[in-house]
Amino acid sequence: MPPAKFDREQVLRSAMNTFVQKGYSKTSMQDLTKSTGLHPGSIYCAFENKRGLLLAALLQYKSDSELSFEAYFSHDLPVLQSLKLYLDSIVVDCAQKGEYKACLLTRALTEIADQDDEVKSVISESLYDWQKAFHKQFELAVESKELSANCNIPHMARYLSMGIYGLRTFAQTQTTRDVLQELADQLFDDIRRLSLEPSH
Amino acid sequence: MPPAKFDREQVLRSAMNTFVQKGYSKTSMQDLTKSTGLHPGSIYCAFENKRGLLLAALLQYKSDSELSFEAYFSHDLPVLQSLKLYLDSIVVDCAQKGEYKACLLTRALTEIADQDDEVKSVISESLYDWQKAFHKQFELAVESKELSANCNIPHMARYLSMGIYGLRTFAQTQTTRDVLQELADQLFDDIRRLSLEPSH
DNA sequence: AGATATCTTGAATAAACATTCAAGATATCT
């Protein structure tokens, strides 16, 4: 039976969801065979083991996130306007009751990074790439004179990342939309201020 | 052998450390017997089970954190100055290489909250109490005219909590002290601005 | 159609795990 191979992306998205929902340790192989529709043997053949499946799922998540990022920032809107839309989408994401909607990267980071250097570096690099994507957008905006030429772009990108991490953590204890929106708006204001003021 | 009972606080601090370092799921009973010096039977007798030990450790962590908080804010310094010192101490905490220095509450929250409602509410309430502690300090500062009378205190407390969550998450990928300090300083500036400006 | 190579299947395996409990030890009380 050579063909009939499963759809790798779809399998990884299922695994992704299961890992985000239950966490890595509490996700059993049985959970994964159920959610992916694959049998144990197939998983071990394709991904070596549970850890390999996590690594693959992390890369898929990264790739999906990049596409989503592009979708927000590729229009010809001013960066700050795109950023506002992007932040609002995170608020919507976080405000979903019931289904646990977190970031797989940060969730896996807090859960297992300190015990597995390879997983940690995959996650760290992915998160850093995401931060660099903000960086790049801000740079483009400086070139097009939207932002002040002497604003501190690396600092802004880092502070923005930090704020979003915080927002997502905050959302785990409080899912009231208004509160989350207010926090996101505040973060946006603070980033905007940094983008206009010269760095000191 | 009636007396010779173990020192409950010390046991809980050991358990606390183990849980923070390895995470709840990856912490085995063997790890806990090793770190606490207690035998399985004693743990089950005193805390019912592993989950009970976590719950007790969470409460101990909360209580310890409150004492530490008081230590920073009970002097007669202006609130903003105490806050600065408090934030700096978090930076120092996060910048420790090697030993994983996170907040047990947020770590446990991301790992297990979505599967255990009791654990979740214990954590949520603890974190909310911590947020309220900021709240209270800001209120006192308004009364003493240090802060503007019409600043939005609940908003400030929430934004501060969010920022610290974010800082701690950020520190898991980047432990360069200068970078963390810069982020904490930025957070401080933004909170200070909120404390002086009238809310809009 | 038969042979072959490749992929699928899921029961079997072995290790790790939380939890229990009966035997042993010590202090207090009579």
Added chain:
DNA sequence: AGATATCTTGAATGTTTATTCAAGATATCT
């Protein structure tokens, strides 16, 4: 000193877990 109650101890238990592998199934090739 003896009896009793309480606490300690850690090997045994039964469950859950990730992982393997040999048998079975299907498509392609000759």
